[in-house]
Amino acid sequence: MEEFEKDMGSILAQQGISRRGFLKFCAFMAGTLALPLDKVPRVAAALESVSRPPAIWLEFQDCAGCTEALLRASRPTVTEIVLDVLSVDYHETIMAAAGKQAEEAKASTIEAGGHLVIVEGSIPTKDNGLYCCIGGHTAMDILEEATRDAAAVIAVGNCATFGGLPAANPNPTNAVGVRDLVKHIPVVNLPGCPLNAVNLTATVVHYLTFNSLPARDHLARPLFAYGKRIHDNCERRSHFDAGQFVEEWGDEGHRLGWCLYKMGCKGPETYHNCPTVRYNDGTSWPIMAGHGCIGCSEPGFWDTMTPFYQRLPEVPGFGVEATVDKLGLGMVALTAAGVAAHAIGSAVRKKMTAPASESPEQGDKDD
Ligand code: SF4
Ligand code: F3S
Numbered sequence: 316m317e318e319f320e321k322d323m324g325s326i327l328a329q330q331g332i333s334r335r336g337f338l339k340f341c342a343f344m345a346g347t348l349a350l351p352l353d354k355v356p357r358v359a360a361a362l363e364s365v366s367r368p369p370a371i372w373l374e375f376q377d378c379a380g381c382t383e384a385l386l387r388a389s390r391p392t393v394t395e396i397v398l399d400v401l402s403v404d405y406h407e408t409i410m411a412a413a414g415k416q417a418e419e420a421k422a423s424t425i426e427a428g429g430h431l432v433i434v435e436g437s438i439p440t441k442d443n444g445l446y447c448c449i450g451g452h453t454a455m456d457i458l459e460e461a462t463r464d465a466a467a468v469i470a471v472g473n474c475a476t477f478g479g480l481p482a483a484n485p486n487p488t489n490a491v492g493v494r495d496l497v498k499h500i501p502v503v504n505l506p507g508c509p510l511n512a513v514n515l516t517a518t519v520v521h522y523l524t525f526n527s528l529p530a531r532d533h534l535a536r537p538l539f540a541y542g543k544r545i546h547d548n549c550e551r552r553s554h555f556d557a558g559q560f561v562e563e564w565g566d567e568g569h570r571l572g573w574c575l576y577k578m579g580c581k582g583p584e585t586y587h588n589c590p591t592v593r594y595n596d597g598t599s600w601p602i603m604a605g606h607g608c609i610g611c612s613e614p615g616f617w618d619t620m621t622p623f624y625q626r627l628p629e630v631p632g633f634g635v636e637a638t639v640d641k642l643g644l645g646m647v648a649l650t651a652a653g654v655a656a657h658a659i660g661s662a663v664r665k666k667m668t669a670p671a672s673e674s675p676e677q678g679d680k681d682d
Contacts, residue, residue, distance in 0.1 A: 337362075347517040347592060348529065348539045361524040368523070369424045370431040371461055372406035375447050375454040376481040376490055377436030380509040381472040382408050387512075387595065403433075407449070418450065421461070428464030431522075433515075437474040437481045438496060439488030446488040458496060467501045467528060468493055471515060473611055476504040476535075483617035494535055503528055504535040506587075508611035513592045514540040534614065536586070545582035545608050548590040551575065569605060579624040580607030587612040 332340075341359040345352065374382070386409065403410075405421040424430050436454075439446040444453035452460075462468055470493040473479040481490035494502045505514050518537060521529045529537040546552065554560070555574040562568060562577060576583070585608050589600040601608055610620035 344517050344520045347513055347588075348521055358520060358524045362520065365523045367402040368429075368431055368466070368519075369427065370403045370433055371421055371424055372403050372433045372435065373454075373457060373461060374407050375434070375436035375438050375458075375475070376488070377472065377474050377479075379408055379435070381435045381475075381507075382406070384509040384594075385512045385515070404430075425461055425464070429466050431519075432458075432461050432465045432468045434458065434468060434470050434475040434493050435472055435510075437478045437490035437492060439481070439490045440496075441487075441489035455496065458493070462497050462500060465500055467503065467522075468497055469503045469505060469515065469518060470494065470535075471505045471510040473506045473508045473616065476506040477614040479508065480617055482615070501528055502535050503531065503537060505540070506534075506536065506612040506614075508616075511540075511587075511589070511592055511594060514588070532586075536612070540588045540592075541586045541612060543586065543588065545585045545587055545589060545602070548588075549582055549602055550590060551602060572605075575602060575605075575607040577626050578607050579609075579622065579626055581610035581613075581616075581620045581623075581627065582608040583627060584620075585610040585613055 338355070338359060341362065342352070342355050345355045345358050350358070372382075404424045405417060407417070410417060410420075436447075438444065438454045438458060440455060444455035447454040449457060470476045474481060474490075475493050477492045478486070478490045478495075479492075481488060482492075492504070494504065503518055505511075505518065507514075514537070517539065518529060521527070521537075521539075529539055531537055532541060534541075546555070549555075551572060551574045554568075554572070555576060559568060559571075559573040560577045561573050561575050564578070574580070580602065582602065587608075589608070590602070593600040593603070607623070609623045610616040613620065
């Protein structure tokens with residue numbers, strides 16, 4: 316238990332991370348959380364003084380991709396910072412302990428209470444949950460026990476948040492997300508396939524800095540990460556507005572980085588901060604790599620966003636298809652195009668899918 320008493324200052328010093336590196340990390344976190352710059356000292360002060368909250372990481376029906384994403388995250392070591400700051404006492408995939416020793420670590424954390432539970436993977440509920448058993452217990456029972464006296468649950472990846480691939484039609488195990496089962500404590504959903512580790516780190520940093528979970532949308536996704544559509548921050552957006560579309564893979568437009576809407580991009584219906592945070596140490600993200608967004612942060616995307624390479628159908632209230640065709644035909648390089656595209660962009664923003672910020676669940680103190 317001595318480990319829990321260590322503040323982040325000592326942890327960082329132990330890891331040889333300089334003060335400058337630490338402040339850079341705090342500024343990055345403040346930026347990710349969309350906090351004003353004058354909040355950076357508060358983030359730093361909180362992280363330097365706060366004790367590490369114990370956490371348990373559970374894996375159920377999943378591919379371990381979110382764990383992989385966490386382990387491959389930024390250097391210098393946001394991953395290590397998160398793991399050390401969080402004091403992950405139990406993680407089946409990466410912990411050194413095994414068997415009885417591992418179960419004891421989990422049991423003592425659960426008994427103490429007030430911990431965070433991080434869940435990766437969906438939970439099968441058919442036939443009393445017998446399709447996912449660990450150590451003779453079903454995922455349903457393990458989740459119930461681990462969350463009983465916990466402070467909050469953070470569900471990571473599309474499987475833990477919305478059921479993901481295991482819940483795709485016909486959903487043979489009746490897989491569900493954490494929020495379908497856990498009702499007595501706050502749940503933060505961090506969907507994505509996989510999770511973006513930066514968003515997990517920022518959620519924890521918010522929790523440590525403000526003693527509350529970040530404000531969330533109606534799907535329990537933090538607004539700082541899921542408050543804006545991919546389409547609104549996409550680096551190819553100017554090509555959408557100018558009517559410059561990739562028509563087939565490898566064509567001139569594809570080589571020039573034009574808009575992937577006609578190749579099936581689901582960015583106009585997807586809320587996620589991929590364009591600003593990116594993956595792999597901020598190196599790239601799907602659209603930057605030349606592939607359309609498949610909507611992996613949205614509920615049921617394996618069913619609702621497929622076929623992945625088919626363009627979005629007309630959205631009620633606004634003829635996106637018609638607009639795209641008009642743009643493609645005649646508006647390139649005209650002054651009028653800029654004006655019209657601007658108007659179209661505004662109309663799209665107003666009339667397409669409802670903004671995620673509607674009905675936000677605010678991060679309150681007792682979160
Ligand atoms: Fe970007 Fe896709 Fe929108 Fe085109 S349709 S601007 S590629 S998000
Ligand atoms: Fe997923 Fe689309 Fe981002 S596919 S990773 S939400 S660009």
